[in-house]
Amino acid sequence: MFKTADKLRGNMEPSDYKHVTLGLIFLKHISDSFEAKRAALLAEYPDGAEDRDEYAADRVFWVPPTARWSHLQANARQPAIGKLIDEAMIAIEKDNESLKGVLPKDYARPALNAVMLGELIDLISGIALGQEKGEARDVLGRVYEYFLGQFAGSEGKRGGEFYTPRSVVRVMVGMIEPFKGRVYDPCCGSGGMFVQSERFVEEHGGRIGDIAVYGQESNYTTWRLCKMNLAVRGIDADIKWNSDGSFHKDELRDLKADFVLANPPFNISDWGGDRLREDVRWRYGMPPASNANFAWLQHIVHHLAPAGVAGVVLANGSMSSTQNGEDAIRHALVEGVGGAPGVVDCIVALPGQLFYSTQIPVCLWFLARDKSNGVARDAKLRDRRGEILFIDARKLGHMVDRTRKEFSDDDIEKITQAYHAWRGEDDAGPYADVPGFCKAATLEKIEEHDHVLTPGRYVGAAGVEKSEVSFVERFASLQASLEEQFALADKLTGTIRAKLARVVPDA
Numbered sequence: 001m002f003k004t005a006d007k008l009r010g011n012m013e014p015s016d017y018k019h020v021t022l023g024l025i026f027l028k029h030i031s032d033s034f035e036a037k038r039a040a041l042l043a044e045y046p047d048g049a050e051d052r053d054e055y056a057a058d059r060v061f062w063v064p065p066t067a068r069w070s071h072l073q074a075n076a077r078q079p080a081i082g083k084l085i086d087e088a089m090i091a092i093e094k095d096n097e098s099l100k101g102v103l104p105k106d107y108a109r110p111a112l113n114a115v116m117l118g119e120l121i122d123l124i125s126g127i128a129l130g131q132e133k134g135e136a137r138d139v140l141g142r143v144y145e146y147f148l149g150q151f152a153g154s155e156g157k158r159g160g161e162f163y164t165p166r167s168v169v170r171v172m173v174g175m176i177e178p179f180k181g182r183v184y185d186p187c188c189g190s191g192g193m194f195v196q197s198e199r200f201v202e203e204h205g206g207r208i209g210d211i212a213v214y215g216q217e218s219n220y221t222t223w224r225l226c227k228m229n230l231a232v233r234g235i236d237a238d239i240k241w242n243s244d245g246s247f248h249k250d251e252l253r254d255l256k257a258d259f260v261l262a263n264p265p266f267n268i269s270d271w272g273g274d275r276l277r278e279d280v281r282w283r284y285g286m287p288p289a290s291n292a293n294f295a296w297l298q299h300i301v302h303h304l305a306p307a308g309v310a311g312v313v314l315a316n317g318s319m320s321s322t323q324n325g326e327d328a329i330r331h332a333l334v335e336g337v338g339g340a341p342g343v344v345d346c347i348v349a350l351p352g353q354l355f356y357s358t359q360i361p362v363c364l365w366f367l368a369r370d371k372s373n374g375v376a377r378d379a380k381l382r383d384r385r386g387e388i389l390f391i392d393a394r395k396l397g398h399m400v401d402r403t404r405k406e407f408s409d410d411d412i413e414k415i416t417q418a419y420h421a422w423r424g425e426d427d428a429g430p431y432a433d434v435p436g437f438c439k440a441a442t443l444e445k446i447e448e449h450d451h452v453l454t455p456g457r458y459v460g461a462a463g464v465e466k467s468e469v470s471f472v473e474r475f476a477s478l479q480a481s482l483e484e485q486f487a488l489a490d491k492l493t494g495t496i497r498a499k500l501a502r503v504v505p506d507a
Contacts, residue, residue, distance in 0.1 A: 001143065002150045005123055008116050014154035019221075020112065021120065022147060023104040026228045027088065028124050029140040030061045031069035033234075052095075059234045061099070067091045073125050076118040082108035085117070102227045144232045148190055148225070153404070163189060164263040164313065165354055167397075167407040168364075169196040172261055172311035174416035175346070175366055180210040181258030184303055186246040186296075188215030188239060191226035193261035198235050213237035214252055218245035246299060247292075248272055260300045260310035266362070267315050268292040283340045284332040288324030293317070297333065297365065301343055304369040309345070312365045319347065319363055319453040331451045333367075334388065335443060342443075343367045346389040346419055349455040351397045353405040361394060363455075366419070373423075382424030388446060389422045390455035391415055391438045435460045 009017040037060045041049040048054045052062050065071065067088035075084055085107040093099050107117065127143055145166075152163035173196045180201075185193050194213045201211055213235060217223040223241040230237050240251035273289035276282075281302040287295035293314055300310050321327065336342040346366040352359055373381040393415055397405040407415075418438045420428035433439045439459040449457050 001123070001127070002147060005120060005147075006154075008119050008123070010113065010116065012111070014151055018147075018151040019104045020107070020117075022144065022151075022225065022228065023089070023107075024085070024120060024124050025127075025140065025144050025147065026103070026232055027067070027072070027085075027092075028069050028127065029144065029232050030092070031063050031067070032140065033060050034063040035068070035070075059236060061092065061231070062095045064091045064095055069125070073121055076121040078118075079114050080108075081114050081117050081121070082112055099227070099231065102224045102231075104224075141232045144229065145192075145195060148192075148229065164192050165406070166192065166196070167412065168263075168313065168350070168354055169193055169261075170412050171348070171407060171415055172313075172364065173197055173200050174412055175364075175419050176259055176261070176309045176311050178211065178259035178261070179204065179206050182212045182214060182255070182305070183259045183261065184252070184255060184257035185215045185260065185262050186299060186303070187262055187264050188217050188226055189222055189263065191215070191229040191235075191237075191239070193263070194230060194235055194237060195233055197259070197261065198233060208235075214239075214255055214257065216240045216242075216246050216251050218243055245271075247276060247295060250299075252303070255303055256305040256308065257303050258305050258308050260303060260308065260312070260367075262296065262300060262310070263313040264292070264296040266293075267317065271295060284337055285325060285329035287329065288326065290324055291321075291326070294326055294329045297367070298329075301333075301367060301369070304367070306369055307373065308369045310365075310367040312367070313362055314365055316349075316361055316363050316454075318365070327451065330453065334446060334451050334453070341369070342371070342385070343369060344388055344453070345371060345384065346391065346422075347453045347455055348391040348415065349394050351394045351405060353399070353403060354397065354407075359403070384423065386443050387440050388443070388453070389419060389438065389440050390453070390458040391418055392436065392455040392459045395436075433459075
């Protein structure tokens with residue numbers, strides 16, 4: 001279906017066509033949901049078919065007659081179809097407060113060919129044809145998510161700004177298990193973290209209402225994608241937007257979340273840190289104005305509830321950098337400082353080629369506000385203070401096309417099971433170190449490595465045949481190793497200079 005839809009776009013850029021296609025899929029989805037609810041009301045409670053509260057109670061948007069898919073499909077071959085779609089979007093926003101300013105409304109522009117729009121409507125009309133109504137709506141939701149991912153791939157690096165690959169989100173969600181409570185993402189993109197959180201609850205027999213979703217996004221276009229993505233899934237969420245972003249205008253200042261899932265932009269150097277030098281969030285140290293990585297980590301820790309846990313995607317340099325005091329902040333996050341406890345629970349090294357936005361490997365940081373887990377948890381976990389779990393997942397995953405890799409279900413199970421067993425969950429079984437894959441390291445051992453958190457230092461290197469490793473993976477691994485060596489050399493040079501200065505002051 002995506003290939004067919006993509007053929008219709010002619011010379012239009014993926015970034016423009018994305019909104020054309022996703023807007024129509026969204027319209028089809030909410031129209032189908034409305035029609036299904038309306039049919040049920042007519043059969044059981046005819047007087048309620050025009051009662052908007054009946055629809056709102058089931059989180060179904062009210063769709064006026066001229067905005068319903070049947071009306072658009074009947075007029076798909078009309079020259080004015082673009083104007084009809086725009087009017088439908090305007091009417092839906094007028095009748096649904098939560099969608100105001102969200103939907104695309106530029107289908108009548110001359111650059112959009114009316115014939116192409118008609119063909120696209122016909123194509124989308126065939127989604128889930130013949131399925132039961134409830135199942136059809138779920139198929140539409142999955143189509144929307146799939147198209148988001150495919151457009152991210154088409155846009156390459158720019159696509160990574162709004163989309164975190166599904167298999168990476170599944171690892172993060174599987175690790176921290178956001179089953180019940182408040183879920184927060186300070187840079188939420190198109191909302192993939194929330195979609196996976198809701199799916200986790202559904203698949204494990206929980207109630208969707210047990211999760212409250214909060215987020216913030218600084219890119220207005222991406223915020224609109226997020227709102228539509230969540231609406232397609234029927235997820236009620238408080239998603240804020242402002243152009244200043246979470247650092248400079250924290251819209252959810254008082255929120256304390258039970259779970260945080262985040263994929264912040266990597267190594268941002270223009271985050272305006274020089275204007276936030278005395279901020280209350282920097283309990284573990286002043287983050288450098290030249291790199292936002294440790295500002296993101298501390299912002300997230302600041303928003304964690306007393307027993308909250310977080311999963312964060314960061315560039316590999318965050319595990320070993322010694323520049324601009326980042327090593328001191330990492331030390332504090334591991335050991336604790338000034339009454340603030342150590343919060344680093346687990347580090348996972350990921351393989352390269354998982355992301356649309358970068359080919360280099362990245363890592364996952366898992367943080368726990370209370371590693372003793374003595375408060376506010378449904379299942380008490382073991383006391384993990386004094387330890388950090390390291391997982392090296394660089395050898396996992398399989399290629400799905402020439403440039404991109406994904407984790408299989410077995411890969412995700414292997415990673416998450418190690419973490420659950422190490423945390424001491426009742427049904428996870430006993431934990432054991434696996435050479436080359438996972439290691440529970442003591443803080444004493446981590447201190448010996450100057451609080452460098454690269455998993456390869458602790459788990460040991462597993463032997464891999466040369467033919468099993470792609471050039472890109474091997475190059476990325478060597479690059480990460482070289483960065484570590486440079487960081488260590490810088491640290492040793494600084495130590496030598498300090499000692500020389502004490503012995504020979506003029507040296």
